[in-house]
Amino acid sequence: MRAALYVRVSTEEQNLEGYSIEAQKNRCMSFIESQGDWYLSKVYADPGHSAKNLDRPAVQELMEGAKNKEFDVLVVYRLDRLVRSVLDLHNLLELFDKHNVKFKSVTEVFDTTTAMGRFFITLVGAMSEWERSNLSERVSFGMEQMTREGKWKGGHVGYGHMHIDGHMAINEDEARIVRMMYDWYLTGMSDRKIAKELRKRGIMTRGGAQWSESHVRYTLSNPKNKGDLRYGIEKEKSKQFVVEDIYPQIIDVDTFDKAMSIRESRRTFHGRQATSDHYFSGILTCSRCGRSMVGHMAKVNGKRLKNYVCLGRRHFECDMPSISERIIEHNFLQELRRGIESESINQIEEPAQDNADEIKALKRDLNKIKDRRKKWQYAWANEIMSDTEFQDRMQEEQELENDIQNQLNDLDEAQPHVVDEAVLEMMSDAVENWGNLESTEKKQLMQIAFDKIIVDKVETKKVLDRANIIEIVFK
Ligand SMILES: [Zn+2]
CATH class of the missing domain: 3.40.50.1390 (Resolvase, N-terminal catalytic domain)
Incomplete structure (x- = not known):
């Protein structure tokens, strides 16, 4: 035929x-x-x-x-x-x-x-x-x-951006406010407080409405602020994808990621609780029953004191007494200082890491592969490269990547696990300067660095009771 x-x-x-x-x-x-x-x-x-x-x-x-x-x-x-x-x-x-x-x-x-x-x-x-x-x-x-080409026709252009001649641009007046909102958020303000502050200052949304808590949340969570576009149908996750570097950036990637990680930690734990003034909310865990210990304000001799109560107490299922934040803070810092010291000693005792350079070189190679893939994709999309050629190239890159990944895994196994030096340095910095930190800064540090602090209370009958820090879990 x-x-x-x-x-x-x-x-x-x-x-x-x-x-x-x-x-x-x-x-x-x-x-x-x-x-x-x-x-x-x-x-x-x-x-x-x-x-x-x-x-x-x-x-x-x-x-x-x-x-x-x-x-x-x-x-x-x-x-x-x-x-x-x-x-x-x-x-x-x-x-x-x-x-x-x-x-x-x-x-x-x-x-x-x-x-x-x-x-x-x-x-x-x-x-x-x-x-x-x-x-x-x-x-x-x-x-x-069109999105991939950085053009956008129709659809909603979010706060902080606008389009000029079919291309995305920054709307400076709005972008200034977006940056300010991130600053506030990173210093510990909640979405609700930010909305309140904006209303107080008479700042309106683009539609001329009052800022609401959910509007603030939506604006701060939108990856377009760091330049990426989340595209696709909200309901169909499988059809969603993120196209990087589509929008001009309003804030840098670091700021966005930090804000998202704070949001995640607040969400994971106790919602609004975590935005209260209690440094350890969402993190402090009762060693006796495993439940969370939540922040409370207690009045002692006319003074308002921050303390933590095990959730099990409510149902008489746990006998953990409440612990004041001052005690936890004191013992926690002690414990952390001790940990940092021993960790630093460990690092000094470790033989010099000969494969650090090798790992660096391999990681550089991985990045190169990433760059090349982008090039092949571009060439293919513009029909400079045929389908078969494209598939061959991608296959080659995949093999290269697997090979490098295997080498990296081998090197990683050979290496003793130590806390990252930069993290260690940051922690010891924070511990040493703890007294000078603003309370929002303390709180922020806790939320970012720690997953869990398991605590017990030792009643010493002395002036101060002692909080026994059983375990500190880093994020
Ligand atoms: Zn308990």
């Missing part, structure tokens, strides 16, 4: 895997070869055309070809390459039928070369459904591409 191919790619689809003219050709060719007595007689190609109607050069040509019986079967990779409307499909099938030309889609069941396949024509009614879903997919493909 003489088989003709029809291939088409629209400008929006050129970046998508499997959509390039060459990819379609390859797949159709392997299909034809697999049929035994089929052979290729002609390729009809419409690059850069949409399928909104049949008014495409190659479609017109293939209709002539069918009339002149120049081929016996028309093969497409996917039906939507040929038509997008049921009516167009119907007209084409009628024409093919009249001239005894068959029709086959490589990836779908639509196949008029068999009796069963002919039944498909009666299914045309159901096709309108397919048409609709394909249309919405297409819209999202087009949007994706």
Whole structure:
């Protein structure tokens, strides 16, 4: 059988895997070869055309070809390459039928070369459904591409950004406020307090509304502030992806990540509790029952004192007495100081790390692979590189990466596990300067560095009771 191919790619689809003219050709060719007595007689190609109607050069040509019986079967990779409307499909099938030309889609069941396949024509009614879903997919493909090019048409441009001539830019007036909000957040203010502060200052949202807690949360959690775009349908996580470096940055990546890690720790533990003034809220854990110990304010001799009460106390399920923050703070710092000292000694005693350089070099190689991948992707997306070449390159990079990763793992195993030196330095800095820290700074440090502090209370009958720090878990 003489088989003709029809291939088409629209400008929006050129970046998508499997959509390039060459990819379609390859797949159709392997299909034809697999049929035994089929052979290729002609390729009809419409690059850069949409399928909104049949008014495409190659479609017109293939209709002539069918009339002149120049081929016996028309093969497409996917039906939507040929038509997008049921009516167009119907007209084409009628024409093919009249001239005894068959029709086959490589990836779908639509196949008029068999009796069963002919039944498909009666299914045309159901096709309108397919048409609709394909249309919405297409819209999202087009949007994706524009996003990748740093352009944005339609959709919502978030606070702090605007578009000029179809390109993203920073809206300086708004960006200033976004940066201020991050500053506040990093010094321990909650979303609610930030919203309140903005309202107090008469600062409005872009829509002219009062800032709310959720609006602040949404704004601060949006990765576009550090330049990345989260794209995709909220409900369908599998279709979501992040495109890096799309927006001009309002804040640096570090600030964003720090804010997100604070948010995470507040969320994981006790919601609003953690934004209170208690340094250890969300972290302090009762050694007797394993429950969290939550912050309370107690009045002693007219003075307001911060202390912590085990959640088990509420149900009389734990006999842990409440512990004042002052005691915990004191014993905790002691314990930490001791830990830092012994850790520093450990490090000095360790033989010099000969493989540190080697690890660095390997990590550099990993980064190079990352860069090269971006280049290949760019070349492929712009059709400078063919699908096969692209796959070969990516395969090579993958093998290289695996190899380096294995080497890294081997080196890692050979190395004793020590607390990162920079962390150690930061901790000892913090401990030494603890007295000079603002209480929001203390709190922030605790939330960022520690996962859990397991504590017991020892009643000494002296002036001060003692908190026994059983275990400190770093994040
Ligand atoms: Zn308890």
